[in-house]
Amino acid sequence: MARKQGSQAAITGPNIRDAALRLFARHGFAAVSMRQIAAEVGVQAGALYLYTPDKQALLFDLMRDHLEDLLADWQPGTDAAEAALEDFVRHHIRYHLDRPDLVFIAYMELRNLTPENFAVIEALRRRYEDQLEAILKRGVAEGVFDVPDTKLATLALIAMLTGVTTWYREGGRLDRDAVETAYWRMARRAVGMTRDMK
Amino acid sequence: MARKQGSQAAITGPNIRDAALRLFARHGFAAVSMRQIAAEVGVQAGALYLYTPDKQALLFDLMRDHLEDLLADWQPGTDAAEAALEDFVRHHIRYHLDRPDLVFIAYMELRNLTPENFAVIEALRRRYEDQLEAILKRGVAEGVFDVPDTKLATLALIAMLTGVTTWYREGGRLDRDAVETAYWRMARRAVGMTRDMK
DNA sequence: GGTTGAATTGAACACGTGTTCAGATAATCT
DNA sequence: AGATTATCTGAACACGTGTTCAATTCAACC
DSSP states (O other), X not given: OOOOTTOOHHHHHHHHHHXXXXXXXXXXXXXXXXXXHHHHXXXXXXXXXXXXXXXXXXXXXXXXXXXXXXXXXXXXXXXXXXXXXXXXXXXXXXXXXXXXXHHHHHHHOGGGSOHHHHHHHHHHHHHHHHHHHHHHHHHHHHTSOOOSOHHHHHHHXXXXXXXXXXXXXXTSSSOHHHHHHHHHHHHHHHTTOOSOOO | OOOOTTOOHHHHHHHHHHHHHHHHHHHOGGGOOHHHHHHHHTSOGGGGGGTOSSHHHHHHHHHHHHHHXXXXXXXXXXXXXXXXXXXXXXXXXXXHHHOHHHHHHXXXXXXXXXXXXXXXXXXXXXXXXXHHXXXXXXXXXXXXXXXXXXXXXXXXXXXXXXXHHHHOOTTSSSOHHHHHHHHHHHHHHHTTOOSOOO
């Protein structure tokens, strides 16, 4: 027997992606089998190969799409450095809180990419970091930031901001707005902006 | 045939730990087999079970010992909050740069612990975080820190500091001292210490 | 209503998994 | 020198792995 009732390719494809995302985030790429993903979708393992060439591509596509979305979702404006940094920080927090599983995977499963795929993902991540570093450099040029090493500060800030995903839980003590503001307060101080917050 | 020449339990035990640490850090717990670990030590897979009850215990022991060392290695002093924070920050950076593989595993492989083991590790990590939070609370009480939410600030700071392990490479542009100082500069500002650095 | 073709199954392949254990070996002790 | 014991091997167990593919089923079109 084959082809269950009500099956549709337009549904199965995204379903597979969603199931893979959820399972990879929960148990890790190496610990999840194609059969588990198939079971989650309600399909046999062989059917997955109509939608992905292999397991590796499943992981790579999730990561690449995530980082491309992240890059597309924030464009550097012409604001002064201070406003640009606030925009970046708030956007980063919001974006990451909205996609905890994708963020988690993109940080945790780099080891499981083939070298070629790793290079692609690493380049995308680098482009994102460069956007923050550009803001920091601008702020230093404008004289509003005091950052002796913009590269190090970039990495330190991103690590701090991304860390929010490790503890934030919906319905917890702080809502998203409060978290955004708290991180923005720390970030602005970390780069040497000491004036009181508006 | 069995028992190769020159074999010694006092050597094999630590060798297994070291090999497991290295391989887990490089490829991830789930992606490393007992046979790979055994091969790295120069022994057959069965011999591993003279030194560990199972693969899970290998991972758990690495994590627990790491966190217990981390806790034992830093004791809160009676310093003022400012000095205590500097001590904590510099110690954290130094400790983490010295043990990149252990740090990596302790953050990445939490998913692969059994629930019981996870609870133990999580409690140890919590104890470490509490030490930083105690410093922040003390600073707020002393009036030298401006931190509205000490719990959030603790997690933000630890994420920032621990992030150093993701990019620092021996022999790179910055030496350990420069890294320590750069992070300390950002950390002290993040908690609202705005006076110039000595 | 019959044909076509996309969607899916289920079995198979070759190999890898963690773990156990009887048996073999070499170091140690008497 | 001989017995003992800690140390390790090698084979086995039962099962899981990613992937392929002929066969099958159902929906859509003529």
